[in-house]
Amino acid sequence: MACSDCISNAKDLNALIEMVQPGGENPNLLPYSGSIELTLRCNVRCRHCYILYPGATDGEMDTQQAKAVLQTLADGGCIFLLMTGGEILARPDFKELYLHAKQLGMLLSVYTNATLVNEDIVAFWKDNPPRRIEVTIYGHTEETYEKVTNTRGSFKRFRRGVELMLEAGLPVHLKMMVMKSNVHEFAQVRDWVHNLTGDFLFDKDITPMLDGSTEVLKERISPEQYVLLDQEAPDFSQEYRAKADAVALTTQGDELFTCGAGIRTFHVDPTGTLHSCMLWRETGYDLLNHDLSGWSEHLQSAQRSRTTTAIGCNSCSSRDHCGRCSAAASLEMGDASSSIPYHCEITQERKRVFGEPNRLTLEIV
Numbered sequence: 001m002a003c004s005d006c007i008s009n010a011k012d013l014n015a016l017i018e019m020v021q022p023g024g025e026n027p028n029l030l031p032y033s034g035s036i037e038l039t040l041r042c043n044v045r046c047r048h049c050y051i052l053y054p055g056a057t058d059g060e061m062d063t064q065q066a067k068a069v070l071q072t073l074a075d076g077g078c079i080f081l082l083m084t085g086g087e088i089l090a091r092p093d094f095k096e097l098y099l100h101a102k103q104l105g106m107l108l109s110v111y112t113n114a115t116l117v118n119e120d121i122v123a124f125w126k127d128n129p130p131r132r133i134e135v136t137i138y139g140h141t142e143e144t145y146e147k148v149t150n151t152r153g154s155f156k157r158f159r160r161g162v163e164l165m166l167e168a169g170l171p172v173h174l175k176m177m178v179m180k181s182n183v184h185e186f187a188q189v190r191d192w193v194h195n196l197t198g199d200f201l202f203d204k205d206i207t208p209m210l211d212g213s214t215e216v217l218k219e220r221i222s223p224e225q226y227v228l229l230d231q232e233a234p235d236f237s238q239e240y241r242a243k244a245d246a247v248a249l250t251t252q253g254d255e256l257f258t259c260g261a262g263i264r265t266f267h268v269d270p271t272g273t274l275h276s277c278m279l280w281r282e283t284g285y286d287l288l289n290h291d292l293s294g295w296s297e298h299l300q301s302a303q304r305s306r307t308t309t310a311i312g313c314n315s316c317s318s319r320d321h322c323g324r325c326s327a328a329a330s331l332e333m334g335d336a337s338s339s340i341p342y343h344c345e346i347t348q349e350r351k352r353v354f355g356e357p358n359r360l361t362l363e364i365v
Helices: 010-018 063-075 094-103 117-127 142-149 154-167 183-196 215-219 223-230 237-247 292-303 326-333 341-354 357-361
Strands: 032-039 080-084 107-112 132-137 174-176 200-203 274-275
Touching: 032 063, 063 094, 080 094, 094 107, 132 154, 142 154, 154 174, 154 341, 174 183, 183 200, 183 223, 223 341
Parallel strands: 032 080, 080 107, 107 132, 132 174, 174 200
Antiparallel strands: none
16 A cells, blocks of 8 residues: 555646645645545455454544544645545445535545445535545456455446446546456456546555554565556656656665655544554544644654664665655564565666666566
8 A cells, every 4th residue: 555645646636736835835734635544444355455453443533523633634724635444435424524524625535445336425426526536446357356355246336336436427536456366457457447537547565454464465466566567657667767866866864754744745544643644653643632733743753753773775775766665664574764675676676677678568477
């Protein structure tokens, strides 16, 4: 799972933010863009899911608490809000919370697996359209899709949900979660989506569960497959090289966080706890019992965190090719300062492949 601040295909949102936040200047208490997990409940049981652990759904906000948090986010300056889960439609009061956020003036996006989408929710979204609906795809065939979801009947419900939304003209964007169980159907999913919408997204980052369990990592594709799929992202090669050149000109310090977490985006979990990003849950800020006046100091304290060990990342000759994330390192390695072997392998593979352009034509197997 890639956090919202790290998904490179969200260029349309980045452009909108730049229009209202030129040069990164923001006088508000919160970034203009953020996300909220309305629930960690879900109607499918996916093999790669990072929230399927005992106790994940404990302490979920009730309707009034969630409304109060949405009010706080709006008061703090949030304009673009992503509503996600779990499965957002598994929450009975979803419509009420959605309308409340819309009435507060926020521009809403939603993530859903579409298996609970029916005529009623489509009519609701038709009357109250979101800025964007992203639907995750887990396979092109029923066998593969339901191998991933571990839920019989989910494939047909997913296809029907997508069909209903497209027929209604809703702003649907289809994306694939790529993993070992479905990578063999990547090309079929890509072509199916191109025929439907012409706009295909995908994510290939699988992280440990939020309780630290690493069982889901067995669904990671190989570094070789990962890098081959890099080429499917529009303009990836040029952007990758530009980013590598930019990083190579900077001096690597010992800060744990150098991304836009907490600055360009934020995340609220179902308990009403505010985080700098989706993956970093170690230094949360309680929105149910505190106002936003203390958030800035809280965030700055986290951003001042330094690496605790003399890790090789600071002096690694390949750091300009690496997309290392401290939050992911904390989940996987138990230490935010640590490198992640899997990502080190991807970095080396990227260097090898991008140095040999002819290799980009290899087939994904």
